[in-house]
Every structure is written in C-alpha cells, then in structure tokens.
Amino acid sequence: MNISRTEPADLICNGTSAQCLRWICCGILVGVVAATFIPWLWSIDPWLIASTALGVFLFAIVFSDRRSIYFLFLAFLLLGVARFVTMLPHSTTTAIDRRGVVQRVQPERFGAVSLVVDFGDAEKLLVRSVRGTFTYGDAVRVVCIPGMIEDIRGAPLDFSLASRGVFFECAESRITLLDHNEGNPVFHALYRFRDTLQRVTHRFLSEPASSLFSGILLGIQETIPTPLKQAFVRTSLVHILVVSGSHMVILSEYLTLFFLLFGFSPRVRGILTLVILFLFVASIGFPASAVRGLWFAVLLTLAMILGRMRVVTTALLGTAGIMILWNPFLIRDLGFQLSFLATIGIGIVAPRVELLWERFRAWLATWRSAPSAHKKRKKTWFHEVVLRPCVQFFSQTTFATIGAIIMTAPLIASTFGQFSIVAPFANVIVLWILQPMMALGIIFLLVAWVTPLAWIIASILIALLQLIVIVVQFFGSFPFAQITMERSWMISIVLYSVIFLWIRKSNPR
Numbered sequence: 001m002n003i004s005r006t007e008p009a010d011l012i013c014n015g016t017s018a019q020c021l022r023w024i025c026c027g028i029l030v031g032v033v034a035a036t037f038i039p040w041l042w043s044i045d046p047w048l049i050a051s052t053a054l055g056v057f058l059f060a061i062v063f064s065d066r067r068s069i070y071f072l073f074l075a076f077l078l079l080g081v082a083r084f085v086t087m088l089p090h091s092t093t094t095a096i097d098r099r100g101v102v103q104r105v106q107p108e109r110f111g112a113v114s115l116v117v118d119f120g121d122a123e124k125l126l127v128r129s130v131r132g133t134f135t136y137g138d139a140v141r142v143v144c145i146p147g148m149i150e151d152i153r154g155a156p157l158d159f160s161l162a163s164r165g166v167f168f169e170c171a172e173s174r175i176t177l178l179d180h181n182e183g184n185p186v187f188h189a190l191y192r193f194r195d196t197l198q199r200v201t202h203r204f205l206s207e208p209a210s211s212l213f214s215g216i217l218l219g220i221q222e223t224i225p226t227p228l229k230q231a232f233v234r235t236s237l238v239h240i241l242v243v244s245g246s247h248m249v250i251l252s253e254y255l256t257l258f259f260l261l262f263g264f265s266p267r268v269r270g271i272l273t274l275v276i277l278f279l280f281v282a283s284i285g286f287p288a289s290a291v292r293g294l295w296f297a298v299l300l301t302l303a304m305i306l307g308r309m310r311v312v313t314t315a316l317l318g319t320a321g322i323m324i325l326w327n328p329f330l331i332r333d334l335g336f337q338l339s340f341l342a343t344i345g346i347g348i349v350a351p352r353v354e355l356l357w358e359r360f361r362a363w364l365a366t367w368r369s370a371p372s373a374h375k376k377r378k379k380t381w382f383h384e385v386v387l388r389p390c391v392q393f394f395s396q397t398t399f400a401t402i403g404a405i406i407m408t409a410p411l412i413a414s415t416f417g418q419f420s421i422v423a424p425f426a427n428v429i430v431l432w433i434l435q436p437m438m439a440l441g442i443i444f445l446l447v448a449w450v451t452p453l454a455w456i457i458a459s460i461l462i463a464l465l466q467l468i469v470i471v472v473q474f475f476g477s478f479p480f481a482q483i484t485m486e487r488s489w490m491i492s493i494v495l496y497s498v499i500f501l502w503i504r505k506s507n508p509r
Contacts (some may be wrong), residue, residue: 022314025321027073029423031080032328035269046085053078071119084328089167095145101182102138136191137183144173159332194284200448208467215241217441219287236423249292254439291341341407350403353508401431410495417487426475430468437464
C-alpha cells in the first residue's frame with residue numbers, strides 16, 4: 001500500500017506554488033503600503049520588525065496546516081514594513097559644502113532649472129531655482145542647508161523623488177560649476193545619441209509634429225507647446241507623451257508580428273523582441289517610465305509568446321513584489337501605479353472586454369436574423385492574408401486600450417480630481433494612429449541618414465502626427481470633455497472593488 005506524504009510546503013500553499021507566490025507578493029505589497037500611510041511605524045527599529053517576521057515565518061513552517069498561509073502572508077507583510085523603514089533617510093538640517101555631479105536637469109519657469117546632484121555616497125540632492133546652463137555629468141560645488149522634500153498633498157515624503165533616491169532639497173543655494181564630463185561615460189554616450197536623434201527630428205519634421213514626435217518616441221517633453229499639452233490632459237492622452245508601458249507593448253506587438261512573417265520560432269521571436277526593446281530604451285537614456293514599462297512589456301511578451309496568459313496574474317504580482325522589495329518607494333509613485341494598472345488592464349481586463357464584445361455580437365446576430373439565413377461566403381486571398389489579420393490586430397489593440405482605461409481611470413480621477421468623458425473615444429482613435437506612427441518613427445530614425453528616403457517617411461509622419469493633433473484638439477474642445485470632482489481615495493476603493501469583483505466572476509476563454 002502506497003502512503004502519500006504531504007510536505008509542509010504543500011500544506012501552506014494548498015498544493016500550488018503559484019498560490020504561495022501570490023500570497024507572498026500580496027503580503028509585501030500590503031506591508032509597504034501600510035508603512036507609507038502610517039508614519040509612526042517609521043520610528044520602530046526595522047530589525048525588530050524583521051525578527052518578528054522571521055518568527056512568524058518559522059511558525060508557519062513548523063506548525064503547517066491549511067491556515068498557515070495567513071501566517072505566511074503576515075510574515076511577508078512585516079518584511080515589507082521592515083524593508084520600507086530601512087530605506088528611510090536620516091533627517092538633517094546641517095549646512096553642506098560638497099562637490100557632486102549633476103545627474104538630471106529639469107527646466108523650471110522663467111529660465112531657471114532644478115538639478116539632481118549625486119555626491120557619490122548614495123546621497124542625492126535636489127537643488128531648485130538654479131540659474132545657468134548645466135548638463136549631465138557637470139561637476140558642481142553646492143553650498144546650502146538641505147531640508148526634507150514633502151509631497152504637495154502634505155505627505156512626509158515626495159515618493160516620486162524618493163523612488164529615485166532623492167530625499168532632500170535646497171531652495172536657496174550657492175552652486176558653482178567646476179568641470180564637465182564627470183558622469184557615467186555610458187550615459188554620456190546615450191544622452192549624446194538622444195540629442196543627435198532630436199536634432200535629426202527637428203531637421204526633417206516641422207512643428208508641432210517635431211515636438212510631438214520627440215515626446216512620444218524620445219521622451220523629451222520640454223519643447224511641446226503648453227496649449228497642446230493641456231489638450232492631451234483634457235482627453236487623458238498625456239500618457240503617450242511619455243515613453244511608458246503602452247509604448248513598449250505597441251512596439252513588442254509590432255516586433256512579434258514582424259518576426260512572425262519570417263517564420264521565426266516563438267522563442268527566437270521573444271528573444272529578438274526583448275533585445276530590441278532594451279536597445280530602444282537604452283537609446284533614449286533609460287528614463288524611469290520607460291524602464292518600468294520595459295519590465296511589464298517583457299512580462300506580457302513572454303506570457304503571450306509562450307501561450308501562458310493564465311499565469312499573468314501571478315507573474316504581475318511577482319514582478320511588482322520584486323520591484324517593490326528592491327525600491328519600496330515605488331509603491332506611491334504615480335508612474336509605477338499607472339504602469340502596473342495599465343498592464344493589468346492589457347493582460348487581464350482586455351480578454352474579458354473581448355469576451356463581452358463577442359457575446360454582444362452573438363446576441364446581435366441571433367436577434368437580427370435566423371440561423372438558416374446565414375450563408376457561407378467564399379473567403380478571398382485578400383480577406384485571409386491582409387484584411388483579417390489587420391482587423392484582428394486593431395481589434396486586439398482596441399480591447400487592450402479599453403482595458404487600460406478601465407484600470408487607470410479611477411486612479412486618475414482620485415489623484416487629480418478630474419475625469420475625461422471623451423477619453424475612451426479619443427484613446428482608441430489616437431492609438432490606431434499611434435501604432436503605425438511609432439513603427440514608421442523607428443524606421444525613420446534608422447534611415448534618417450539616407451536623405452531622400454527620410455524625407456518620404458517624414459512626410460508620412462507629419463501627416464500622422466498632425467492627425468493626432470486634430471483628434472486631440474477636437475475632443476479636447478468639448479466643454480464637457482472633462483469633469484472636475486473632489487479628490488478622494490474612496491472613489492478608487494469603490495471603483496476598484498467593483499472591477500475586481502467583475503474580474504473574479506468573469507472567465508474569458
């Protein structure tokens with residue numbers, strides 16, 4: 001007689017490692033979120049929290065039963081709290097007189113700039129309202145009294161800057177330029193290459209197409225006219241002006257389709273797609289939004305190519321858990337939140353939206369005519385080879401866009417107190433134009449040195465970019481395009497509760 005033996009890990013995870021991973025990642029995420037909203041936790045010794053987490057984890061292993069999964073969740077929740085507390089900086093009001101290297105230059109109003117200065121010992125400082133011309137890699141001397149950066153909404157930290165390692169700022173300072181070219185030589189080369197691409201763009205494309213193209217593909221927003229940027233905000237399309245997850249997903253879809261035409265295997269298609277995505281992000285200087293988008297695009301690309309879309313939920317939680325454990329401040333960074341939610345919309349919500357559409361079409365066909373009235377039409381070569389793949393491709397993009405809007409709209413509404421009624425229509429139309437524009441844009445940047453061909457592609461790009469401007473200005477001109485409401489997290493909580501209940505109850509094929 002064979003007696004099966006049940007391991008403790010099987011009891012804790014209920015027989016599936018995927019469920020175990022989901023509980024662990026959820027524990028980390030909940031722990032970090034709790035720490036960001038409860039400042040009194042910051043004063044507790046992180047080693048005490050970590051020791052408690054270890055004790056709870058050992059208890060879950062030793063006394064394993066079906067309820068031990070909850071202790072496992074609690075252990076990693078405490079680990080998330082401990083990780084966040086260990087990353088907090090020590091406050092200081094001591095005057096500094098130090099030599100550092102400029103890592104980032106951000107334009108401000110009236111010709112001033114703000115600088116992120118790295119002092120080389122894991123300390124970075126934001127210096128505001130600086131006059132002069134500075135670039136990446138400039139060596140500077142900073143004399144000031146730093147203070148902790150607070151969020152505009154009253155939070156003790158600016159989590160967006162904290163996620164980049166910047167906790168302190170100087171509003172009044174004395175800064176002296178000492179030398180040039182002391183930054184990372186790799187980033188020097190990448191920024192010079194991006195500046196070259198921008199000059200090529202300005203040479204072949206007229207305004208506002210040139211500024212719009214630089215924002216969409218190069219991540220440079222400074223040259224976009226303010227009225228045009230406000231129109232993008234009113235239509236909830238400002239996300240396309242930043243190289244983010246949606247750009248990565250569009251590029252990965254086109255690359256996968258391109259390599260499919262050459263008959264490459266799924267594994268080869270995946271490797272080539274990911275390599276090109278990495279090179280693209282590197283060519284524009286590894287901006288934070290593009291790097292986050294690359295992470296999630298890599299996840300979706302691998303899931304789709306390997307045919308394992310069922311594991312998207314586990315993989316998403318795993319990726320988010322690793323990123324948050326590495327940098328806990330990302331959990332309150334709006335860019336990370338939007339990228340994460342948009343990826344959920346594309347990978348999880350979009351298939352359910354497609355299922356609803358197919359059910360509606362089936363009901364409509366049944367209502368309009370009897371089954372006997374249907375006649376099979378002969379499929380032509382054009383229909384099978386050209387029309388059907390194109391319709392399928394654009395329909396998938398439409399469902400992905402709607403899924404992303406469903407997941408990001410509640411967060412945008414609660415954060416900014418604004419909700420765009422025209423966003424679904426404007427996003428779908430612009431995304432249809434954006435896809436061929438991005439594909440042509442990549443080709444344009446590759447062949448820009450061949451002047452006659454570059455002028456031909458540039459003329460098509462100008463037409464597509466101008467069409468995007470027309471669509472955005474058309475929808476943004478409606479007086480009811482945007483609704484203003486009171487900022488409240490209850491909006492997000494209620495709407496996301498409804499969305500997650502719908503996701504749990506619906507089962508796409």
